[in-house]
Amino acid sequence: MPEQPPRVRAEFFRTARLDAVPLAVEHAAEMAAVLSDPALHVFIGGTPASPDALRARYERLVAGCPDPAVSWCNWVLRLREEARLVGTVQATVVGSVAEVAWVVGTPWQGRGLASEAARGLVSLLAGKSCVRTVIAHVRPEHRTSEAVARAAGLEPTEVEQDGERRWRLELPG
Numbered sequence: 001m002p003e004q005p006p007r008v009r010a011e012f013f014r015t016a017r018l019d020a021v022p023l024a025v026e027h028a029a030e031m032a033a034v035l036s037d038p039a040l041h042v043f044i045g046g047t048p049a050s051p052d053a054l055r056a057r058y059e060r061l062v063a064g065c066p067d068p069a070v071s072w073c074n075w076v077l078r079l080r081e082e083a084r085l086v087g088t089v090q091a092t093v094v095g096s097v098a099e100v101a102w103v104v105g106t107p108w109q110g111r112g113l114a115s116e117a118a119r120g121l122v123s124l125l126a127g128k129s130c131v132r133t134v135i136a137h138v139r140p141e142h143r144t145s146e147a148v149a150r151a152a153g154l155e156p157t158e159v160e161q162d163g164e165r166r167w168r169l170e171l172p173g
Contacts, residue, residue: 007064008093008128010073015120017081018113020089023074025062028055030085031076034105043142044103070094077117079108086113089121096132098125102148109144115151122152126171134171137164 010022021027032051041047049057065072071093079086087104100121104114125131136154138145146156146167154167 007068008071008073008091008098008125008130010075011124013075013120013124015116017079018086018117018120019078019080020075020117020120020124021078023058023061023076023088025055025058027076027085028052028058031058031088034085034087035103037106040103040106043139043145065092075121077104077113079113087117089117091121091125093125093128093131096130097135098128098131098133099135099137100125100152101136102145114144114148118148118152122154122169132171132173134169136167137161138167139163140165 012022013020029051032049032054035054036048038048061072061074071091073091073093075089076085077087077089078084086108087102089100089102091098091100093099100118102114102118102121104117122134125134134152134154136149136152138149140146149156149167152169154169157166157168159166
């Protein structure tokens with residue numbers, strides 16, 4: 001039986017203004033408020049979730065992927081100066097590829113927090129010997145998210161899937 005690659009785990013990291021805290025079920029109520037603006041879901045999909053629905057989702061995420069070859073890493077972003085949660089970052093790691101995503105609640109957008117968090121996440125992933133490639137999927141009309149991907153060092157590719165363009169970064173190895 002082939003050896004499974006090591007699982008990557010969400011571990012605390014910090015940037016200039018943010019603490020990236022591994023997701024816990026207890027974050028659901030506060031995050032439901034952070035993600036409550038329907039306009040936020042135009043690009044990320046879905047509709048705002050109730051605290052109970054988000055709690056159930058977080059229970060599944062915290063339990064981890066049932067496939068041992070896949071690592072689900074999720075963080076909430078705490079803005080230190082306001083001592084509150086403002087968004088999330090995530091990485092799904094399969095083999096040597098980490099697919100990343102980010103979201104910052106509407107009231108905190110326009111401050112560069114998503115770019116800061118994405119750079120911090122990519123830096124953390126670059127320190128994992130098993131991660132060689134970072135990928136994000138961004139809707140071509142979402143200029144702000146494109147700017148976040150670019151700030152994190154990713155570059156657009158010609159690959160499109162489900163209306164989103166793949167952005168990619170090959171990490172030094």
